[in-house]
């Protein structure tokens with residue numbers, strides 16, 4: 192399966208590439224490029240935003256989604272508007288909104304690590320939480336069918352802060368037996384995730400965590416301390 196730049200080189204923020212296709216559907220304009228630099232929304236991580244520099248001028252990318260019909264991974268960049276004159280084969284430079292992407296990368300390692308630390312600190316096994324992005328720099332883990340003690344969550348948050356302060360390498364890899372699936376590994380923990388990730392959890396920096404419960408479903412919301420105001 193061809194690999195995507197957002198997996199092979201998640202710190203790559205810009206690439207010179209070529210337009211593969213451009214089309215509109217339901218009043219939205221989509222652009223596919225030869226190189227998948229932009230991460231398509233999924234797995235609780237937001238789709239990338241940024242700019243595509245073309246010979247006709249810059250085009251704003253307001254979201255990225257998966258091409259559901261492609262046989263191999265293909266990102267569809269959602270454009271802010273039509274781009275008359277831009278044709279397949281045109282040379283362009285794709286540029287991520289790097290601060291946005293980097294916050295997504297920091298958040299995703301945060302949510303995975305906190306989940307693993309609840310299990311470790313509490314000596315419990317939990318179902319995988321539903322992980323979702325809320326905004327730019329905010330995400331949550333929500334658990335179903337399990338009770339979570341607020342004190343345990345707080346101890347896991349302390350352990351999270353200590354782990355971030357100490358640092359630890361993050362690696363990601365393809366699942367050998369399951370094409371298209373990937374794993375996140377850090378500090379001996381493993382989480383199935385196809386998102387984009389940091390090299391080291393030290394890069395997460397300061398993070399706030401808050402606990403809430405709705406209809407018996409515990410939810411932990413994380414916010415990077417340097418996130419833009421919501």
Ligand SMILES: [Zn+2]
Nearest residue numbers: 299375384386
């Ligand atoms: Zn992830």
